Amino acid sequence: NLTILPKLEQLGVTVLRNESRVIEYQGQSFSLLGIDDPTTTRWREGLSEPDGIRQSLDQALQDVSPDAFQLLLAHRPEYKSLYAERSVDLVLSGHAHGGQIRLPFTEGLYAPGQGFFPAVTAGRYQEQQTELIVSRGLGNSLFPFRLFNHPELVVLTLKRP
Template sequence: MKHIRKKTLLGTAVVAGAALLGTCMWALQSALGISQYDIALPQGMEGLDGYRIVQIADLHSANLEKELEQALEQLQPNLIVMTGDLVNREDRDFTQALSTAALAVRYAPTYFVRGNHEVDNPDYARLRRGLEEAGVTILEDEGVVLDYHGTALNLVGVKDVNAYPGSRWKATVAMGQTAKELFVDGAYHVLLSHRPSLLETYGACGADLVFSGHAHGGQVRLPVLGAVFAPDQGFWPQVTAGVHTAGQAQVVVSRGLGNGTPFPRLWNGPELVAVTLRSAESFPENG
């Protein structure tokens, strides 16, 4: 009888251990996922139909080059945007980040804005030089007008609010005003800004499309319940992934590729975002 009980307990322990191991492997999924979104163009911007923008967010010096190369080969973007935290604040070796940047440039014109980790990194000037040498264009409260089939796309990049002097409130107001002043008439306005929590500011500044990251998808995404915590938003944050509406703006939030904290990402694999701009006639819902 005791022998049977021991075998039963052993069997239960093995099953429980296997279930725990399976759960951990599921939670720590590391395969690169691609999230693709179709964004409707406003009237008058139909010339941008089919224009594809790929977002590289929050790499944090992770090595995902093989997976990224396969994804970029598949997606064939017209434009690549990097929305900050390409490295960690403590990094001094930028080899991986710069190699990933050079990979991106091979596939499309690539633009970069700083995240809070670059703001805090004392060697940022060296990283900036390396990015420029790799062919990346850095937007520090700057804009550029790109032409596609005769239609203008105005790409604007603003500094992270931590790079502005004064209080967070004053920095946010200054950032929104800067973006507004850089938008030009007759163009589709795309804004690169690291933090997704500033929806009200994005909606008020006149942007049509915003790319951000920073929240790491909530770091831990519990099945059914969703994101657990994000900087600037606290517990059970609402703006950590996907597409959100703020005024006329569509705000695209990437879960990011790497990890800037010792705490692991759980149920939250690395994500590459691809946005395709669509005219009303070609929008999938109307197809």
């Protein structure tokens, strides 16, 4: 939702819209990238959503050293193959709400952007050299219930190998 962006910026939050920043901590650094969600972006007419994601990734990566560790914040986990195309090291994502309703031996019954019986809803996924971590999140989608799908807040510690 584009209406929240000015409010976040007034609070001093840096919103990464198809851009990157170098984060330095205790003598180490990495590149933090953020891309717009397709629902908040207007790509040029006729551009497909996957090609729009590629364009956003290229924009975010334009000033990033290829040797830098790259951590991407991307709302949509279903585009993991596109993130892997660009060799992003680690992607943090959400959007799938853990499949909203989870039954034993399923990834969930429905996820926004993936439909029924989604493949990417929560946890860790690997595609080529890209690792994707998907949080089930704290909220709900338009359907206001969760079943066998506890809210989740993911905490990561990045360590140099």
